[in-house]
Amino acid sequence: MSDLKTESLEKIVRASALDIAQVQETLSANIFGNPLHYFHEINSTNTHLRELAESGAPQGIVVVAETQTQGRGRLGRRWESPGFANLYLSILLRPKLSPAHAAQITLVAAVALADVVDTYVPGRAAIKWPNDILVGGKKLAGILTEASCDAERVHYVILGIGVNLNYPVAAMPDEIRGRATSLIEVTGAAVSRESFLLRLIQGVERCYGELEQAGFDALAPRWESYFAWRGKRVRVELLDQVTTGTAQGIDRDGALIVMDDGGVAQRIVAGDVIPLEN
Numbered sequence: 242m243s244d245l246k247t248e249s250l251e252k253i254v255r256a257s258a259l260d261i262a263q264v265q266e267t268l269s270a271n272i273f274g275n276p277l278h279y280f281h282e283i284n285s286t287n288t289h290l291r292e293l294a295e296s297g298a299p300q301g302i303v304v305v306a307e308t309q310t311q312g313r314g315r316l317g318r319r320w321e322s323p324g325f326a327n328l329y330l331s332i333l334l335r336p337k338l339s340p341a342h343a344a345q346i347t348l349v350a351a352v353a354l355a356d357v358v359d360t361y362v363p364g365r366a367a368i369k370w371p372n373d374i375l376v377g378g379k380k381l382a383g384i385l386t387e388a389s390c391d392a393e394r395v396h397y398v399i400l401g402i403g404v405n406l407n408y409p410v411a412a413m414p415d416e417i418r419g420r421a422t423s424l425i426e427v428t429g430a431a432v433s434r435e436s437f438l439l440r441l442i443q444g445v446e447r448c449y450g451e452l453e454q455a456g457f458d459a460l461a462p463r464w465e466s467y468f469a470w471r472g473k474r475v476r477v478e479l480l481d482q483v484t485t486g487t488a489q490g491i492d493r494d495g496a497l498i499v500m501d502d503g504g505v506a507q508r509i510v511a512g513d514v515i516p517l518e519n
């Protein structure tokens with residue numbers, strides 16, 4: 242009896258797990274996703290990839306997990322990572338950027354991610370500086386970039402992405418239910434996770450290639466086209482520091498420019514942006 246139960250459980254897991262062989266096969270000619278390490282469960286794809294990076298793994302290596310027991314956001318916040326519904330992945334980058342420009346990676350990844358989301362919900366994907374993708378004002382995806390640098394150069398960047406695909410709002414914990422969304426919620430239909438994953442890895446490879454070839458100026462207009470809050474009043478919070486003013490856009494290094502209430506342009510390099518108007 243218990244064998245039967247185990248067998249049917251395995252069938253269910255197999256049926257709902259990513260067809261990772263198909264993804265690996267399609268990426269075989271790419272740099273990103275070659276190799277692609279896949280786990281049913283992991284602590285955090287970023288943590289695992291950092292260990293691989295420290296032991297010399299090449300640029301483009303990807304870690305994907307069905308669920309994370311310690312999925313992280315910024316400042317040690319938790320990233321809800323239920324199994325077999327969404328995507329949790331990390332990509333290793335070894336950019337030729339100075340540490341001052343490392344923040345551009347988050348913005349470039351946001352463009353690649355917004356491009357993919359936008360194909361499912363045309364005209365509705367928005368970027369919330371620096372690292373969220375919103376649809377209908379709710380968070381659909383987040384990006385966590387963790388860099389290892391010295392004074393002169395970036396050794397590597399771990400680009401971590403979490404996207405809610407087939408995650409019904411009703412299944413979300415109270416802490417995020419009012420503020421988060423997923424593609425199934427917005428479109429009313431389940432999404433092929435393989436297809437999203439492929440487009441995302443290929444999109445990040447393309448956008449990152451553009452950054453390396455042509456610099457951030459080439460991508461900035463696309464980032465701006467997804468930026469929903471230009472000219473709108475925002476509050477920016479970083480630990481106990483609060484700035485209130487009007488969002489202007491980003492500068493060449495990816496910092497957010499906010500014209501504060503005293504008429505001074507403030508350059509924001511980190512923090513949480515809270516919109517004060519719709």
Ligand code: BT5
Pocket residue numbers: 284285286287288309311312313314315316318319320321322328329330331372373380381382383384385401402403404405416417420421422
């Ligand atoms: C982020 O942080 O948005 C970055 C999230 C990155 C997650 C990926 S998954 C793969 C890789 N491995 C990891 O361990 N992490 C990366 P932040 O801006 O600090 O937002 C965190 C906040 O988002 C939380 O405090 C919640 O309010 C909310 N949140 C948590 N889980 C969510 C989810 N699944 N969907 C939407 N919002 C969520």
